[in-house]
Amino acid sequence: MIQVKNLKRYYKTGDVIIKALNGVSFNVEKGEFIAIMGASGSGKTTLLRILGLIDHQTKGDYLIKELNLKILPEEQRRYYRLTQLGYVFQDYALINEMTALENVSILSLMADGSKKESIETAHEALKKVGLDGMVNRIPDKLSGGEKQRVAIARAIAKKPNILFADEPCANLDSKTSEQVLNVFKDLNEKYNQTIIMVTHEKWHTKFVSRIITLKDGLIISDKKIK
Numbered sequence: 001m002i003q004v005k006n007l008k009r010y011y012k013t014g015d016v017i018i019k020a021l022n023g024v025s026f027n028v029e030k031g032e033f034i035a036i037m038g039a040s041g042s043g044k045t046t047l048l049r050i051l052g053l054i055d056h057q058t059k060g061d062y063l064i065k066e067l068n069l070k071i072l073p074e075e076q077r078r079y080y081r082l083t084q085l086g087y088v089f090q091d092y093a094l095i096n097e098m099t100a101l102e103n104v105s106i107l108s109l110m111a112d113g114s115k116k117e118s119i120e121t122a123h124e125a126l127k128k129v130g131l132d133g134m135v136n137r138i139p140d141k142l143s144g145g146e147k148q149r150v151a152i153a154r155a156i157a158k159k160p161n162i163l164f165a166d167e168p169c170a171n172l173d174s175k176t177s178e179q180v181l182n183v184f185k186d187l188n189e190k191y192n193q194t195i196i197m198v199t200h201e202k203w204h205t206k207f208v209s210r211i212i213t214l215k216d217g218l219i220i221s222d223k224k225i226k
């Protein structure tokens with residue numbers, strides 16, 4: 001489903017060029033749950049941001065279902081991102097003044113959905129992450145794990161081809177992390193959701209089906225584990 005071919009991302013700061021990604025290649029099949037691992041600074045976030053269409057590569061190709069995303073004009077890229085991809089951030093990135101339901105429905109409203117349809121899909125997504133009893137709460141009245149589950153619901157509301165998550169448990173204790181990782185695992189197993197998740201915790205890898213490890217912008221290992 002995904003083809004990543006010799007992807008490079010260089011950052012230029014003054015006279016110095018940092019090769020954050022230095023030629024990364026791999027394919028992903030539908031239904032895989034992949035952990036991207038590696039030390040801090042190895043290029044994990046850089047890779048995920050490019051795959052999530054938040055950033056552009058310097059060189060190389062990235063295709064989803066045969067479509068080379070390099071050729072999309074900016075407006076179509078944005079629409080593609082909103083409708084086909086889901087992205088979960090470390091710090092939840094929820095809007096404090098809005099309820100869980102509003103936080104989840106806003107992206108589909110922005111993309112193209114009718115209000116009624118957006119609210120229906122938001123309810124459905126909140127149910128999938130086990131928060132159907134909390135749809136009217138604002139983020140301040142939710143625990144860290146619940147906030148992250150709202151953020152996951154927002155990311156899956158439009159049934160994305162691929163769900164990305166960048167260290168989604170970085171701000172959570174280990175018990176809450178386990179609950180959140182089980183939500184990802186359920187989505188993967190019940191709905192065959194393709195997931196690419198950055199983590200640097202070794203124990204998180206027991207939830208996934210494949211581990212790709214980066215070092216200095218290169219893949220040093222790529223292992224399927226079930």
Ligand SMILES: Nc1ncnc2c1ncn2[C@@H]1O[C@H](COP(=O)(O)OP(=O)(O)O)[C@@H](O)[C@H]1O
Binds near residue numbers: 018041
């Ligand atoms: N916007 C940026 N400008 C310059 N250098 C950057 C930028 N973002 C990341 N880098 C550098 O790129 C390398 C990879 O960073 P990153 O992808 O954030 O790594 P990771 O997520 O694995 O910790 C690091 O050396 C980092 O300092």
Ligand SMILES: [Mg+2]
Binds near residue numbers: 045
């Ligand atoms: Mg990072």
